[in-house]
Amino acid sequence: MSSIAGQLIHHERFTTVHAVLQQTLERTRQGDSQIVPIVGPTRVGKSKLLARFADSVKSPGADPKSRKVVCVMTPKHLTSRAVIDACLLAVGMSPGLFKNHGEATHAFVRALNKHGTELIVFDETQHMLERGTSIKQRDAADLLKGIFDQTAASIVLAGLPTLLGLFQHNEQLADRARAAVEFYPYFWEGPDFGRFRGALAGALGFFAESGWQMPSAKDADFARRMYVATAGRYGLISKLLVEVQTLGANRRVALYPEFSAAYRTATQGRLIKLDPFDLAQSVELEHMALVYTQVMQEAGVRL
Helix, strand or coil, X not given: XXXXXXXXXXXXXXXXXXXXXXXXXXXXXXXXXXXXXXXXXXXCCHHHHHHHHHHHHCCCCCCCCCCCEEEEECCCCCCCCHHHHXXXXXXXXXXXXXXXXXXXXXXXXXXXXXXXXXXXXXXXXXXXXXXXXXXXXXXXXXXXXXXXXXXXXXXXXXXCHHHXXXXXXXXXXXXXXXXXXXXXXXXXXXXXXXXXXXXXXXXXXXXXXXCCECCXXXXXHHHHHHHHHHCCCHHHHHHHHHHHHHHCCCCXXXXXHXXXXXXXXHCCCCCCCCCCXXXXXXXXXXXXXXXXXXXXXXXXXXX
């Protein structure tokens, strides 16, 4: 049996943001390049979505060195050369070949135009605002603006919601950007909780197809417990189920004891003290609201 970690589950948050990326790519090909911020807390699935989208753009039989989509992991420590050096590495170029920031930037832009790059994805973009002076942050914003102005590519800026502070350092960059796309956890009640249960059902369906015995997303109490365990984040559903699959692999059975053990292994349990899979403890709406609120506050979102 393959791992749940490698499965692509089309849940509502995934399909909504994927559609935005597809639309961005189509507009780019029509000559209407975009700057699109995609923001959300950790473990909602942003990075996996971006990687899946980049892979989907590659046509069968395409050159493995194709640069239609370039993915840049933003470095944690901001220096005058850190961001552009990461850009060069993303297109297979050595930063050591270029004496200064200007030469490095020119080389990167030239490479993008040579390859006909359509989309540049900067992941963990909030790093451009961390541990750096306002001058370095303005330099980072200027770099993004310069790349956008000198190429035909669109730019996706993905990361924590705090990345939006980057636009405060460059009003010209802000004027070129669209409103942020929010990739937030599912809400704990109302229609959005129904979408969470749909996402959970999609993941559990992978196990059902392989003959596993485990709780169902149709069980409202189990769904609430899964919500508390994950704070409504699909990425954490996947992480938790990877552990469940490991623990129950021999018998293909995963009930509450296995989920409880997986929760202790896969998470720090820092959002809430109770074990959500301990049936001796009831899970209430206040617990669901608490974990959602804490995740959003950690991400820098004011509620």
